[in-house]
Amino acid sequence: MIPTFPLLFLGRQMKVIEGFGVSRVVESDNPNFKPGDLISGLTGWEKYSLITRTAQLRKIQQDDIPLSYHVGLLGMPGFTAYAGFYEVCSPKKGDYVFVSAASGAVGQLVGQLAKLYGCYVVGSAGTSQKVDLLKNKLGFDEAFNYKEEPDLNAALRRYFPQGIDIYFDNVGGPMLDAVLLNMRPHGRIAICGMVSQQSLSQTEGIHNLFMLIAKRIRMQGFLQSDYLHLFPRFLELIISYYKQGKIVYIEDMNEGLESAPASLVGLFSGKNVGKQVICVARE
C-alpha cells in the first residue's frame, strides 16, 4: 500500500506534483534506505518516484499501526497538531479550547490532545455528520455546524459563556473575527491555516483585531517544520496514546491516483471527512 497525499505547493522545477506519502523502496544507492524498506516523506503523485532529496525521509518501523497513519496521525498533520497545541498554544489544565475545521486531519488530533491535557474543548465543522463524529467518536465536549449558525459570535457566546482561552485556527475569515470577540484575557490564537480564504480572489477582512489589545491576546502563525527536533518525542507520545486507545484517527481514503485531483479540490469545500488519503497501490 502506498498512500500519498498532495501538499499545497507544487514542485518548482519538477514535472510531478509532490505530496507526503508512504512508499516502499524498490532501488536505492543511499545506504540508509534498502530495497523493501517502507519510508514516509515527500514523494510524487505517481506510482514510482525517483526521490533525490532524502534528508527528510523517515524509515517506518512497521507494527500494528495502519501504514496510512504515517501520512496523517503520525505524519505532517499529526505533528502540526502536536507542535501547534503544545508549543504555540501554551495550554493550561482547565483552559477553554476552540478548534475550527475540527474533524480535519489536524483539528481532530488537536481536540483530543487538549482533552487529554484537561481542557474543555469545542469544535466546529461543516456537516452534521462531522459534528456527530466530534461529539461521539473524537471526545469533544461540544461541537457545532458553523453553516447552521447565522451569527458566529452568538454561537461562540453560547458554547463559551465564559470565553475562549485557546483558539486553534484552521480556517481564518469570519470565524476568526467572531472568535476575537470571545477571547478571554491573555488568550492564545494559533494560526495554522486559513482554508476559508484559500479559494477567494480577495480575502475577507478581519475587523476585530482591536480585541488583541484589551484582552492581551497572543496570535501566532506557525509551521510544523520549525519544530522537527520534537518529532521523536511526538512519535513516542502519540504512538503510546494510540496503543492505549486514548486517541483515534479518522481517515477519508480514496482509491487510485486518478482520484487525487478531485480529492484535493474537495478539501476546500470540506468534502473530506477526516484526513484525506489517496491509496495509490496496495501490496
Place this chain on the structure above:
Amino acid sequence: MIPTFPLLFLGRQMKVIEGFGVSRVVESDNPNFKPGDLISGLTGWEKYSLITRTAQLRKIQQDDIPLSYHVGLLGMPGFTAYAGFYEVCSPKKGDYVFVSAASGAVGQLVGQLAKLYGCYVVGSAGTSQKVDLLKNKLGFDEAFNYKEEPDLNAALRRYFPQGIDIYFDNVGGPMLDAVLLNMRPHGRIAICGMVSQQSLSQTEGIHNLFMLIAKRIRMQGFLQSDYLHLFPRFLELIISYYKQGKIVYIEDMNEGLESAPASLVGLFSGKNVGKQVICVARE
C-alpha cells in the same frame, strides 16, 4: 505646575473625566502622602481633585527632570514603550524595527530604546515636521510621512528591502496590513494601539493575516498595566539614559484646562507633536 493628561476612558461613576497627571497634595489622611508631596497617577480634569483610589499613586522624588515627564517619558506612555519593546517584541541586536506614530508619546521612546539596543529603526509619522524630528532629533535611521505614500507596501519595501523583524504598531488599519506583507520569518508585532481606527464607525478590515503562517509571525496585544512589577526597573533605566543624554523626549504642551478637550480630539488627527500635555497650573 499640574500637568494632566486625559486617558481614553471616562470615569464610570464619576462626574469628572480622569487622566494621568502630576498633582501636589493639599490635604491628605493617607499616611503615605503628606501635604506638599508631588504625586503622579490618575486624577480629574480639574484644578482640585479628591483622590480616593490611592493604590496606583506614585510619589515623585523631585530632581532636575521636568515634572511633566512624569506623565510622559516616566509615566504611562514611557512605561508602555518599555514594556512593549523589551517584554513583547523580544528584540535582538541588529533587528530591523518599524514604529508607526513614531513621534508620539510612546513611539518616540520605542525608537530610541531600539536604537540603544542596536537595532535599525524606521518610523512613520503624518507631517514633514515629525519626520524631521524623527531623523534629526530622535535618532531614527530613517523616517517617512505615510500621508505622502500612495502605496504603503511599496514604501515599506523601500525602507526595509530585507524585511521587518519587529513592528511596534500604534495605528492598526492599512499600515498594519502593509507591514504584514513585509515581515521577516519569525517576526514580532506588538499591538499597542489602533489610533487610525478609533474614529471610524466600521473598522477597516485586515486582509493579509495569512502572512502570519508562512512567516511564523507572533502578533501580540498588550497593556502596560500587566507589567507593573517592572516599573522600578523601568524608572531606573530611563532616568539613567536621560541623565546621560542618551534619550530625549518631545512634548506638546497646551496651557489651561480649557485646552484639554480640543487637545484630546487633536490626538486622533495627529495634531500633537510629541506627547500631548495640558498644563493646568504652574507653581
